Amino acid sequence: MSAPSQSAPQTDAPPPDIPEPGAGHPLLRLLTETTALIFVVLLVLVAVFSALRPQAFATVATATNIAIASATLLVIAVGMTFVIITAGIDLSVGSVLVFSSVVAVKAMEQVGGAQGWASVAAGVVAALLAGLLWGLINGFLIAKAKIPPLIVTLGTLGAALGFAQLITGGIDLRGVPRELVVSVGLGGLFGVPWLVIVALTVTAVAVVALRLTRFGRYTLAIGSNPEAARRVGINVDRHLLKVYAIAGTLSGLAGVMSLARFTTTTIAGHTTDNLQAIAAVVIGGTSLFGGIGTILGTVVGVFIPVILQYGFVIMRVDPFWQTVAVGIVLIAAVYVDQLKRAARERL
Amino acid sequence: MTAAPLLEAIGIRKRYGHVEALRGADFCVDRGEVVALIGDNGAGKSTLVKVLAGVTQPDGGEILFDGEPVGLDDPTTVRAMGIETVYQDLALAPDLDPSANLFLGREALRPGLLGRLGFLDKAAMSQRTRQAFAELGAGVQSYSAPVGYLSGGQRQSIAVGRAAAWASRLVFMDEPTAALGVVQSKKVLELVRRVRDTGIGVVFISHNMPHVFEVADRIEVMRLGRRAARFRPDETSMEEVVAAMTGAFVQEEAS
Ligand SMILES: Nc1ncnc2c1ncn2[C@@H]1O[C@H](COP(=O)(O)OP(=O)(O)OP(=O)(O)O)[C@@H](O)[C@H]1O
Numbered sequence: 063m064s065a066p067s068q069s070a071p072q073t074d075a076p077p078p079d080i081p082e083p084g085a086g087h088p089l090l091r092l093l094t095e096t097t098a099l100i101f102v103v104l105l106v107l108v109a110v111f112s113a114l115r116p117q118a119f120a121t122v123a124t125a126t127n128i129a130i131a132s133a134t135l136l137v138i139a140v141g142m143t144f145v146i147i148t149a150g151i152d153l154s155v156g157s158v159l160v161f162s163s164v165v166a167v168k169a170m171e172q173v174g175g176a177q178g179w180a181s182v183a184a185g186v187v188a189a190l191l192a193g194l195l196w197g198l199i200n201g202f203l204i205a206k207a208k209i210p211p212l213i214v215t216l217g218t219l220g221a222a223l224g225f226a227q228l229i230t231g232g233i234d235l236r237g238v239p240r241e242l243v244v245s246v247g248l249g250g251l252f253g254v255p256w257l258v259i260v261a262l263t264v265t266a267v268a269v270v271a272l273r274l275t276r277f278g279r280y281t282l283a284i285g286s287n288p289e290a291a292r293r294v295g296i297n298v299d300r301h302l303l304k305v306y307a308i309a310g311t312l313s314g315l316a317g318v319m320s321l322a323r324f325t326t327t328t329i330a331g332h333t334t335d336n337l338q339a340i341a342a343v344v345i346g347g348t349s350l351f352g353g354i355g356t357i358l359g360t361v362v363g364v365f366i367p368v369i370l371q372y373g374f375v376i377m378r379v380d381p382f383w384q385t386v387a388v389g390i391v392l393i394a395a396v397y398v399d400q401l402k403r404a405a406r407e408r409l
Numbered sequence: 410m411t412a413a414p415l416l417e418a419i420g421i422r423k424r425y426g427h428v429e430a431l432r433g434a435d436f437c438v439d440r441g442e443v444v445a446l447i448g449d450n451g452a453g454k455s456t457l458v459k460v461l462a463g464v465t466q467p468d469g470g471e472i473l474f475d476g477e478p479v480g481l482d483d484p485t486t487v488r489a490m491g492i493e494t495v496y497q498d499l500a501l502a503p504d505l506d507p508s509a510n511l512f513l514g515r516e517a518l519r520p521g522l523l524g525r526l527g528f529l530d531k532a533a534m535s536q537r538t539r540q541a542f543a544e545l546g547a548g549v550q551s552y553s554a555p556v557g558y559l560s561g562g563q564r565q566s567i568a569v570g571r572a573a574a575w576a577s578r579l580v581f582m583d584e585p586t587a588a589l590g591v592v593q594s595k596k597v598l599e600l601v602r603r604v605r606d607t608g609i610g611v612v613f614i615s616h617n618m619p620h621v622f623e624v625a626d627r628i629e630v631m632r633l634g635r636r637a638a639r640f641r642p643d644e645t646s647m648e649e650v651v652a653a654m655t656g657a658f659v660q661e662e663a664s
């Protein structure tokens with residue numbers, strides 16, 4: 063059987079009695095366009111800061127700084143978006159990043175003594191595999207052992223960081239090849255930093271995967287109603303395993319990006335990465351209850367806190383206000399999500 | 410065509426903790442036949458359907474399809490056999506649109522390389538969705554809104570339409586008219602007859618006796634996890650059927 067239209071009983075069925083009137087009430091429609099809404103918020107912020115301090119804010123240098131500062135978080139947040147769409151959560155991303163970067167430095171010391179491109183390649187592969195491994199552990203415990211994601215990833219948050227500290231004795235490793243730091247960390251292509259290019263590539267692939275492929279469709283379906291997905295024969299456990307594996311691998315990639323940027327492991331520097339990523343995803347309109355979400359929303363959600371931070375610094379507002387502002391935006395985003403749910407709370 | 414019925418379940422047992430949902434349930438449906446499966450709340454109708462749809466594993470019993478013993482151990486196998494199910498809870502993904510729900514688990518992919526990479530053929534799916542629901546006479550109000558925004562009746566129409574569109578041998582409908590108004594109920598009953606007339610077996614679960622008597626070729630009554638009686642609608646009365654449901658009338662003793 064290839065298509066419903068072929069197997070559907072074909073008789074003198076009456077035509078549909080209700081013509082299609084679009085997607086319902088206009089207000090509902092606006093609420094469903096959270097991504098559009100939050101994008102407008104971002105544009106307004108940029109416009110306001112640019113208007114108030116054009117020489118300081120609306121410059122290529124500022125834009126580049128903001129982009130570099132956001133690149134690592136963006137990669138993590140993209141993975142987090144898939145996880146949250148399945149109604150899951152991954153608290154371990156920052157620790158997995160640290161663990162992966164430690165493993166990468168160790169691998170780069172082994173191969174070519176932390177010099178040359180072969181050494182860099184070994185480090186990248188090691189970091190990705192380390193991230194993948196933690197992702198598989200998370201996915202296995204969540205999908206097969208049925209332990210709640212919050213608990214599993216809280217456990218691996220501690221475990222991954224603990225292993226990183228055991229390997230290093232708690233002291234940051236500095237053996238990062240010059241090639242990685244100079245080319246990737248500082249260099250760019252046509253003025254666009256490599257770190258930003260990597261982050262944008264990951265983002266673009268994720269947009270396509272979520273919107274246009276069966277993988278993305280299953281991710282949304284599982285988040286929306288896992289039992290329905292199971293009953294149509296989707297292998298829910300295997301899909302969840304894949305989603306957490308992707309999130310872990312992207313954390314591994316972020317580990318390499320962090321090495322390239324800071325020329326050292328930053329063991330103590332990623333304790334809030336998980337919360338920042340979750341905030342970005344949620345501000346971007348992805349529902350913590352699963353089933354709804356976009357990558358582009360997450361991109362906006364990553365940039366809003368960073369723009370606020372830069373904007374406040376330039377405006378000489380006490381930067382502590384940034385934390386307050388992000389908190390308010392986060393709560394507002396979840397509130398909008400709740401309103402949306404209430405509007406369709408019938409299933 | 411074989412003399413064996415399309416699907417026969419013998420002595421199905423299923424226990425949930427302390428609850429024995431099915432205690433040796435028998436059931437039978439043939440090609441081109443509408444069997445109404447009725448029984449009081451908790452009689453085990455939905456459990457039996459889930460067992461026969463492959464989503465719940467029975468503790469015991471035998472299932473014959475076309476006279477052959479089959480193991481219905483996962484939903485994909487069952488769907489590949491041409492068996493579709495409208496679940497009592499509908500089993501739709503509320504955040505996805507009607508087309509995504511109709512094709513859930515059997516998405517159409519783009520031709521060529523893109524398809525092998527898993528790219529969806531959304532245009533083809535949405536076009537076939539409109540066509541399928543139009544043919545079924547299901548009044549889907551919006552093809553672009555997530556189905557969670559549609560009315561309960563419209564969601565039910567989508568679940569019924571999905572099952573009818575894909576079934577080639579047998580459809581289970583667990584209370585497909587429960588949320589429907591008079592007009593939509595009539596359409597579902599018409600649809601049941603049309604599906605039957607193509608030679609597909611239909612199992613129709615309902616608490617609505619007029620609906621049952623209107624559409625059924627046979628009636629099987631469940632009580633306390635097993636079959637209590639079998640009737641032909643033209644040889645019985647609602648009183649007798651209801652008596653069988655409540656245990657006042659016993660036709661089949663426990664084996
Ligand atoms: N997943 C489950 N876990 C525990 N008990 C269950 C489960 N599913 C069904 N049961 C129990 O099995 C019995 C039969 O339930 P079932 O849903 O099959 O009845 P039903 O005939 O479909 O009733 P209704 O007409 O109300 O839909 C009930 O006592 C119910 O509580």
Ligand SMILES: [Mg+2]
Pocket residue numbers: 454455456497583
């Ligand atoms: Mg039931």
